[in-house]
Amino acid sequence: EIVLTQSPGTLSLSPGERGTLSCRASQSVSSGKVAWYQQKPGQAPRLLMYGASRRATGIPDRFSGSGSGTDFSLTISRLEPEDFAVYYCQQYGSTPRTFGQGTKVEIK
Amino acid sequence: QMQLVQSGAEVKRPGASVRISCKASGDTFSSYYMHWVRQTPGQGLEWLGIINPFGTATSYAQNFEGRLTMTRDTNTLYMDLNNLRTDDTAVYYCASGFYQFDYWGQGSLVTVS
Numbered sequence: 001e002i003v004l005t006q007s008p009g010t011l012s013l014s015p016g017e018r019g020t021l022s023c024r025a026s027q028s029v030s031s032g033k034v035a036w037y038q039q040k041p042g043q044a045p046r047l048l049m050y051g052a053s054r055r056a057t058g059i060p061d062r063f064s065g066s067g068s069g070t071d072f073s074l075t076i077s078r079l080e081p082e083d084f085a086v087y088y089c090q091q092y093g094s095t096p097r098t099f100g101q102g103t104k105v106e107i108k
Numbered sequence: 109q110m111q112l113v114q115s116g117a118e119v120k121r122p123g124a125s126v127r128i129s130c131k132a133s134g135d136t137f138s139s140y141y142m143h144w145v146r147q148t149p150g151q152g153l154e155w156l157g158i159i160n161p162f163g164t165a166t167s168y169a170q171n172f173e174g175r176l177t178m179t180r181d182t183n184t185l186y187m188d189l190n191n192l193r194t195d196d197t198a199v200y201y202c203a204s205g206f207y208q209f210d211y212w213g214q215g216s217l218v219t220v221s
Contacts, residue, residue: 035208044201044215045153050208088153092207096169097143099153 002027002091006100012108015079021103023072023089030093036065036074037088039102045088049074079105110135112202112213119219125190128216130202132183138162141206142185144178146198147215156200159185192220 003026013019023034032052037045047056049065052072062077076083084107089100115129130142144156157168159178166178177188185202197220203209 033207037209044212045209046212047208047210056208056210090153090208095167097155099155101152 001096002029002094002098004089004091004098004100006087006089006103008103009101010104010106012106013079014108015081017079017108019076019079019105021074021076021087021089021105023067023074023100025070025072025091028069029072029091032068032072033091033093034065034067034072035090035092037090038083038085039088040085048087076105081107110137110140110204110211112204112211114200114202114213114216117217117219119221120192122193122220124192124220125188126192126218128187128189128200128202128218130185130187130213132185132204137180137183140204142178142180143203143205143209144176144185144187145201145203145209147201148195148198151198154198156187189218192218194220196220 005024007022034052036049038048039045048059052067053065064075086102086104088102111134113131118126120126143158146154156172157178159166163180168176175190179186199215199217201215202213204211
């Protein structure tokens with residue numbers, strides 16, 4: 001099973017700032033099959049990125065993803081008030097599909 | 109665009125079984141692989157299993173082999189989890205997509221106590 005470790009656990013930023021979230025895998029993820037999800041309190045996760053760097057439908061371009069092998073990242077170029085949430089990475093290159101433990105992006 | 113609407117909250121005793129449903133609309137349900145994922149405060153998000161578009165093949169996470177059954181019909185996905193334990197208390201989500209999870213249901217809280 002591939003274990004995903006996200007860092008930092010909490011990221012405190014102000015609106016307009018840039019934020020970078022990290023996701024490290026315990027072994028190489030096949031073909032960059034990593035997705036990122038955003039979750040707000042009381043809501044289901046929402047797909048942001050897939051294939052490490054492809055934005056899902058309707059996701060603004062201030063969100064970008066990168067990485068390969070074992071190291072992946074999600075960058076939010078300029079934080080908007082609606083971006084404060086918990087972000088999870090997920091790998092779907094092997095079974096079982098696994099998630100990171102999440103990074104909370106909070107208002108500083 | 110697919111909408112997934114799940115059944116309501118359940119309270120069960122240890123050892124009991126629970127069935128959760130996930131009704132799809134807005135897109136061709138029969139084209140989609142479907143998953144169940146659960147979320148607990150302690151374990152975060154945990155993938156439970158996948159079922160193919162025809163309902164003829166399933167794959168379950170090892171921890172749920174023998175306790176979890178996923179089925180589907182024309183527009184609804186089902187999850188049956190038996191021999192419930194207190195640590196099965198969680199919000200259970202259905203999600204669609206073979207690779208990434210494109211659409212999610214709203215979640216169903218299962219409390220085992």
